[in-house]
Amino acid sequence: MACSVGDDLDSPEPGQFVHLDALAGLALRRPFSVAGVPVAGLLELLIELVGEGTRALSALHVGATVSILGPLGHGFTMPPPGTPTVIVAGGVGVAGVRFLAQRLERRGERLTMLVGARDRDHLLHNLLPEATEDGRLSLSIATDDGTAGLAGTACDLFAQELVRIPNEAVVYCCGPRAMTDAVGALALERNLRCEVSLEEVMACGTGACRGCVVETTDGYRTVCSDGPVFDARTLVIESVPHA
Numbered sequence: 001m002a003c004s005v006g007d008d009l010d011s012p013e014p015g016q017f018v019h020l021d022a023l024a025g026l027a028l029r030r031p032f033s034v035a036g037v038p039v040a041g042l043l044e045l046l047i048e049l050v051g052e053g054t055r056a057l058s059a060l061h062v063g064a065t066v067s068i069l070g071p072l073g074h075g076f077t078m079p080p081p082g083t084p085t086v087i088v089a090g091g092v093g094v095a096g097v098r099f100l101a102q103r104l105e106r107r108g109e110r111l112t113m114l115v116g117a118r119d120r121d122h123l124l125h126n127l128l129p130e131a132t133e134d135g136r137l138s139l140s141i142a143t144d145d146g147t148a149g150l151a152g153t154a155c156d157l158f159a160q161e162l163v164r165i166p167n168e169a170v171v172y173c174c175g176p177r178a179m180t181d182a183v184g185a186l187a188l189e190r191n192l193r194c195e196v197s198l199e200e201v202m203a204c205g206t207g208a209c210r211g212c213v214v215e216t217t218d219g220y221r222t223v224c225s226d227g228p229v230f231d232a233r234t235l236v237i238e239s240v241p242h243a
């Protein structure tokens with residue numbers, strides 16, 4: 001979905017999100033990552049159909065008007081130039097890292113992209129920058145049912161890749177919580193810097209209602225305004241399930 005916002009919104013940073021008023025009559029706005037900014041004033045969103053709000057958005061006609069709040073939250077920290085980077089994305093988590101991948105590609109950074117989905121039809125790797133022949137940008141895919149790439153998850157790809165990732169690399173991850181927890185734990189074991197983007201059910205989206213808190217080493221923090229991107233070291237993870 002492409003949204004023309006003109007000068008009404010500040011320019012988003014990778015990892016930030018917008019809060020959309022999907023349908024008159026729905027009490028809550030719906031949060032979506034900014035998946036790209038092809039030109040100033042135009043936002044790209046990738047929306048998976050889940051329930052009432054996303055169905056209402058998918059039914060909009062070209063030219064329809066939607067109330068947008070944003071850009072909201074704290075996005076990813078851009079690495080110093082020349083830092084090797086790894087992006088791990090599961091399912092629609094590709095939306096949360098796509099803008100970051102585009103920025104890193106434009107900066108000419110070395111980027112390893114590891115993308116998973118439940119099956120071949122749900123893979124979104126083709127929305128990320130293309131792999132290059134010189135290996136500067138590489139892409140590996142995994143599917144839960146083995147219909148494309150590795151039979152497994154994006155976290156399994158990350159576990160395989162760990163031995164090749166240089167110590168100075170930064171890892172960025174977006175996907176289901178079990179996956180971000182597992183990737184974060186593996187990255188920390190290897191002493192790699194890792195940032196994860198979290199999803200929580202949101203109401204206000206601006207830090208006021210405290211309905212979206214997660215436990216961190218610094219107490220409870222709101223995903224909407226302190227996040228959605230957190231340094232993996234600061235998140236309290238009770239146990240790390242297999243992602």
Ligand SMILES: Cc1cc2nc3c(=O)[nH]c(=O)nc-3n(C[C@H](O)[C@H](O)[C@H](O)COP(=O)(O)OP(=O)(O)OC[C@H]3O[C@@H](n4cnc5c(N)ncnc54)[C@H](O)[C@@H]3O)c2cc1C
Binds near residue numbers: 030034045052202228
């Ligand atoms: C920071 C952030 C970024 C997101 N980015 C994207 C994105 O780029 N693309 C995308 O497809 N989805 C994204 N999501 C998930 C998306 O917000 C939900 O799928 C969507 O709100 C579901 O709304 P619904 O009315 O269709 O579903 P319903 O299930 O009917 O929603 C009921 C309520 O639950 C909330 N909800 C349901 N699922 C989620 C979820 N996974 N995360 C948070 N709240 C949820 C809804 O906002 C709503 O308040 C993001 C969530 C967050 C928190």
Ligand code: FES
Binds near residue numbers: 203206211
């Ligand atoms: S949604 Fe209200 S504080 Fe996060």
